[in-house]
Amino acid sequence: MESSIFFIVVGAVAVAAVARWKGWPAPLLVTVVALLASFLPFVPDVAIDGHVLLNIVLPPLLYSAALDVSFLSFKRAMPQIRRLGVGLVVVTAGVVGLLAWWIMPELTLPGALLLGAIVAPPDAVSAAAIGRRLGLPRRVMTVLSGESLINDATSLTMYRVFAAIVAGATVTLAGGVGQFFVAVLVGVAVGLAFGAVMHRLRMRVADPVVNGTFGLLAPFGAYAIAEQLLGSGVLAVVAMGLFVGFNAPKTSYATRQQEAPLWLSADFLLESFVFAYIGLQLPRVLADLNDGEVGVVVLLSAVVLVAVLLVRPLFVYPAHAWGQWWTRRRLRRWKRVIAMHPDAVAARGRGRHPLSEEQLRRRLAETRLSWRDNAVISWAGMRGVVTLATALAAADLAGIDGAAAHAIVVVAFVVTVGTLLLQGLTLPWLIRMLGVVDDSEQQEDARELAAVHERSREAGKAYLRAMRREWAQEHGEEQLPAFDAYAKRLVRVQSDAEQTGVEQQLRPTAEQFTTLAKGWLAVRRQLLLEERAAGNLSEEVMHELIAAMDAEELALDTRVALRT
Template sequence: MLAAAVVAGSTTFNLGSAIWQFVVAVFMGVLIGVLFGAAMHQLRMRSDDPVITGTFGLLAPFGAYAIAEELGGSGVLAVVAMGLFVGFNAPRTSYTTRQQEAPLWLSADFLLESFVFAYIGLQLPRVVSELNDGEVGPVIGLSGVVLLVVLLVRPLFVYPANAWGQWWTRMRLRKWEQMKLRGASAPVSRTRRGREELTDQQLRQRLSETKLSWRDNAVISWAGMRGVVTLATALAASDLARLDERAAHALVVVAFVVTVGTLLLQGLTLPWVIRWLKVIDGSEAQEDARQMAAVRERSREAGKAYLRDKRTEWAQERGEGALREFDLFAKRLVRVELDAETAQIDLQQPRMTQDDLMAMSKGWLAVRRQLLLEERDAGNLSEEVMHELITAIDAEELALDTRVATRGQSRP
């Protein structure tokens, strides 16, 4: 019934034209989003004013959406691509920008999602009432069929995809073993940005995909809740395809049923499914703890290398006699790294200016932050652990700036 309505809503249907429109929508949407994201990232890197970056951050998605739609692209994909680009590079900006934007975007996300769901919910009765009496039942039935198809398509993709990944892993490991026997170089670089060579175990781990049981794949298959993007896409698709009012209303009803159905059915039962299948593994927490301990050790070594370089510069500029004060302050910085909760940076070192102390402290934090980004980009650190450690460094820098500002205000 819906197919007939969709066909009736358009004069002719051309498969080649539809595919071309889809390709253009995806390409232009992603391209515009990346361009806007790059421009926004440059603004965030050059401006430390959180008011300016926050304001442009709120306005830029509307511009990306409008321009992408005007050029025949997908405005939704443009906004998503922009968000991914800015979010991935967010740790490279100043800590004040991140701390100011985090609550702003959480509030905006909550308000926008609430508004969209409320708007669709208020619109649904009118959409249903405008359908003809003979169309309500078939559209509701079609919505149920589509919901069932959505529930079935995901496991039909997840299980074969996992099998393909495991097969491809075995092929890569077999090729690697053969190259080792021939004495050739491994298909993965053995060095990591100039550091020590990777061991065979580390290389094997990089070449391997995570092994998932059928229970793991079942949970992944069931965690396919649809959200506000589905509703927004349904509204945009009706305009893009130039459907008539009846077909557009039917599309909105189907999207609403699929979204609410998956949220209520899968969302409410997902914790129960996880417990029933006993997909509870503490190895993830152990792996996060291992990564955190390892990166903290590398961070400490990188910080010490930075202090050694600064010590040489300090001796050249001020003489060997000034190294005592430098060494005392360097030890305090190392203690901050070892125990960030209890250690404090002393800004009242004798015979060292506050500018010197601030420059050393800021450089120490910058070296540690840069190391986290390199470990993330090299695949040695998960995004979650990286953000947790970045947040801790941001807290140290905030405490440092707050202490300096407080002491500056207390002076007569």
């Protein structure tokens, strides 16, 4: 079996590499090729326990995704993310469960709802890859990515509740809701604890290899411990990833540069294997059906596939309209409060004055999405690894008969492959046809860049003035011309980088100048963190600027190493 898995991984990576080279969506191509290859007689039949697949694949994929999500954008889009990641999953599970129970009563209602929980959560891997390639606005990408980070927790909690009922346990509605809140609280607490430890380690340990290795291990630890404590392993990993990612600019540049390609490679490997495994399993699953089950299972699979395709847009548009109405209601209420008690709410502002209407709107209003944005979100509902793994795990549950187990697995695989092909292949066309781009977002980025560059120059010059005085005291006034020459070079390099987007390599003339340049970079990084905290700079733009500074610092250290 080990050799079979190795060859599957190699083949999947090769196909995914071709897809990246051609600019095609890799998950779709890998799934299609694996599906076609599964009919070849020499292709091995590999079966992996669903719990093992979930525990191995899900933690690193979730952690890597959380590292890349802007925490501030995630927080701003939380109302939409919460509705999709919790509300839509519950609604989808309920609709699918009732339909499945009606078509195939032998599933029983708990078993049908178990099937609904399995097929409810979308996997944003494919959608995110397509969105990045076609340049979807950040507001849409944030909602899709944020939904994928929390919908798995909702789905897996529901899965545990209905699996317990299928096994014969008595679970009340209040007990199920209580279990969900316990899972959320414990999962987030464990994740934040792991995140705090990881951040402290990254701040104290200078070795990027050690930090990267612990980063690979930590998601598995957070997931396992949270699950053991009856919490959500998914939320634990997500909370840890958001905490570490938000604080990543405070760590050393070497850790950041080591981390980025490490997680890109891990994601590429795991995603390639998962989608190949999805394609390879479908024929085996269909072959396990008895002749008498084929008709009703095919009908059930088709109905559930149509249901998950339709429920999403029927939920997204009314939910967004309700969110905008609720935002207007909250704004009107707070305006009345401010008008009646201006002094009482003044402390909520950053200064001594009450919150302005624009500040109030920025704090209370959720992101406004156009009907085109919601169309893309509605069609980005491809299923993936969670649906696959939980379906395989459900087949081994106690209390479920063979026919029901086969039906659940077949329906889950049909929905997964069907959504990958139907939605995945047409989503790029939909994005192009609707023209879902945002020129205003690019213009806002340009304004932020211009403003932060000006403040960065002023902060850098203030740092150089302070260092000039220290330089004169340490090396004497006669050495100031050398300091001034290098200071001008630092300012010129920054100006050139702002105009061309490419940082020039610095050429220190002495070891002390390298220290001076590192201090210059530290001042500029600190300014970016302050601008982010003040809300003047988006986190995405900040990361781009810090990446350029990291390259500049790497050039400094490389030249120092070459001289020694």
